Amino acid sequence: MNDMTKPEAAQTDLFSKFDPMIExxxxxxxxxxxxxxSLVMEKVLSPTTAICSGRETILLGTYNYxxxxxxxxxxxxxxxxxxxxxxxxTGSRVLNGTYAGHRAVEDALKEFYGMDHAMVFSTGYQxxxxxxxxxxxxxxxxxxxxxxxxxxxxxxxxxxxxxVPFKHNDIExxxxxxxxxxxxxxxxxxxxxxxxxxxxxxxxxxxxxxxxENGAMVLVDEAHSMGFIGPNxxxxxxxxxxxxxxxxxxxTFSKSVGTVGGFCVSNHPKxxxxxxVCRPYVFTASLPPSVVATAATSIRKLMHAGNKRAHxxxxxxxxxxxxxxxxxKLGTAEPQSAIIAVIMPDLERGAxxxxxxxxxxxxxxxxxxxxxxxxxxxxxxxxxxxxxxxQVAIITGMFERAGKAVGII
Amino acid sequence: xxxxxxxxxxxxxxxxxxxxxLAIDETTSFAGDLEWDSLTVMDFVAAIEDxxxxxxxxxxxxxxxxxxxxxxxxxxxxx
Numbered sequence: 226m227n228d229m230t231k232p233e234a235a236q237t238d239l240f241s242k243f244d245p246m247i248e249x250x251x252x253x254x255x256x257x258x259x260x261x262x263s264l265v266m267e268k269v270l271s272p273t274t275a276i277c278s279g280r281e282t283i284l285l286g287t288y289n290y291x292x293x294x295x296x297x298x299x300x301x302x303x304x305x306x307x308x309x310x311x312x313x314x315t316g317s318r319v320l321n322g323t324y325a326g327h328r329a330v331e332d333a334l335k336e337f338y339g340m341d342h343a344m345v346f347s348t349g350y351q352x353x354x355x356x357x358x359x360x361x362x363x364x365x366x367x368x369x370x371x372x373x374x375x376x377x378x379x380x381x382x383x384x385x386x387x388x389v390p391f392k393h394n395d396i397e398x399x400x401x402x403x404x405x406x407x408x409x410x411x412x413x414x415x416x417x418x419x420x421x422x423x424x425x426x427x428x429x430x431x432x433x434x435x436x437x438e439n440g441a442m443v444l445v446d447e448a449h450s451m452g453f454i455g456p457n458x459x460x461x462x463x464x465x466x467x468x469x470x471x472x473x474x475x476x477t478f479s480k481s482v483g484t485v486g487g488f489c490v491s492n493h494p495k496x497x498x499x500x501x502v503c504r505p506y507v508f509t510a511s512l513p514p515s516v517v518a519t520a521a522t523s524i525r526k527l528m529h530a531g532n533k534r535a536h537x538x539x540x541x542x543x544x545x546x547x548x549x550x551x552x553x554k555l556g557t558a559e560p561q562s563a564i565i566a567v568i569m570p571d572l573e574r575g576a577x578x579x580x581x582x583x584x585x586x587x588x589x590x591x592x593x594x595x596x597x598x599x600x601x602x603x604x605x606x607x608x609x610x611x612x613x614x615x616q617v618a619i620i621t622g623m624f625e626r627a628g629k630a631v632g633i634i
Numbered sequence: 635x636x637x638x639x640x641x642x643x644x645x646x647x648x649x650x651x652x653x654x655x656l657a658i659d660e661t662t663s664f665a666g667d668l669e670w671d672s673l674t675v676m677d678f679v680a681a682i683e684d685x686x687x688x689x690x691x692x693x694x695x696x697x698x699x700x701x702x703x704x705x706x707x708x709x710x711x712x713x
């Protein structure tokens with residue numbers, strides 16, 4: 226038999242697994258709504274306003290909590306670093322990618338958190354991925370909240386540890402699982418300060434006490450609290466008086482700090498070895514000099530941002546009360562962070578409401594499964610210290626008109 | 635606890651989760667036949683863990699597709 230007659234093997238389309246999502250998307254867009262996941266900001270005017278589709282839009286879904294993105298000192302530091310160090314490092318932190326600025330931002334972090342060690346990653350995602358997968362390996366146990374961020378789950382999967390989730394913020398469920406872990410096994414408890422979907426905070430004081438009583442190390446992701454929760458803006462663990470018992474704090478530059486990058490701070494005496502064994506740190510290029518310069522400047526300014534912090538809390542409380550009074554269903558009964566999640570009845574009406582708000586001139590995040598817990602569709606609002614009281618009043622009016630037009634309130 | 639006794643206790647735990655009253659046998663699959671979403675799976679796993687005072691890690695859950703496999707796993711995990 227020659228090759229000419231050999232039948233071609235049937236090819237399996239590797240994309241067929243995405244068919245359900247393609248169909249969900251197609252049917253949503255067929256209703257005529259604007260695609261909520263392909264918005265373009267044509268011009269950004271300030272931390273709180275941008276031009277979207279030719280219209281000036283108030284930004285209420287940016288995580289730019291402290292409004293540092295247009296801070297004149299931050300911008301100046303970035304420009305100077307571009308002039309002095311060029312546009313990029315073209316290398317790993319452990320080879321040619323550590324410049325003076327990378328050390329300087331790690332020093333700023335150590336000072337900000339009052340900790341001995343700081344390690345900067347290229348993104349917050351990589352910080353969780355890298356630290357979790359490296360410290361918890363085969364035979365170790367990771368006990369984590371079921372509502373953990375994707376970067377935490379991916380770090381668990383990459384590390385080969387036994388992964389044991391517990392019900393969201395359920396202290397007893399966490400304790401039971403910790404007690405069932407075989408004696409002698411390494412244990413890591415992974416928690417978040419603020420859970421970003423509903424904007425609720427964790428009972429860290431109790432959870433960390435129980436974790437320690439059961440011989441576990443504790444990692445807390447404080448991405449959504451840095452800069453404005455806790456007496457020094459160090460996060461929920463500081464606010465609840467338990468930061469000293471946290472072994473690893475994970476954070477990001479892409480929220481309050483106002484640029485991009487991730488980090489881990491720790492007092493562990495052997496922490497520096499992470500720089501050689503953590504693959505998402507080693508096998509990627511380091512942050513550009515301008516990014517680390519803006520981050521360092523921003524972090525140092527956040528140490529003295531008491532007034533901005535107070536105004537951010539005021540904004541959060543005002544909007545939370547106004548939306549509650551209008552009859553919207555919110556993710557938390559009281560404002561616990563700078564995130565206010567408005568719960569939508571379903572994806573279709575969520576998308577309609579999102580579009581109605583955009584027409585009003587307001588941008589919020591539309592969040593849907595699998596990012597959200599319990600299959601919820603959310604309009605997630607994150608406030609900024611630079612939102613004026615007047616803007617918050619305008620936002621409330623926009624929610625009222627859009628909510629009535631879509632029939633949600 | 636032997637396999638039969640374990641199976642009897644699992645049958646009790648699963649009952650409130652079997653909302654459609656499906657007839658469950660050893661080959662019943664959780665994803666395919668019971669059509670549970672991830673949240674129901676989590677609550678059910680937690681209920682089984684608490685009933686038997688064991689841990690079924692995510693890694694172990696990935697290997698359990700059918701009711702029979704669950705009985706095997708729980709019997710083994712009790713040691």
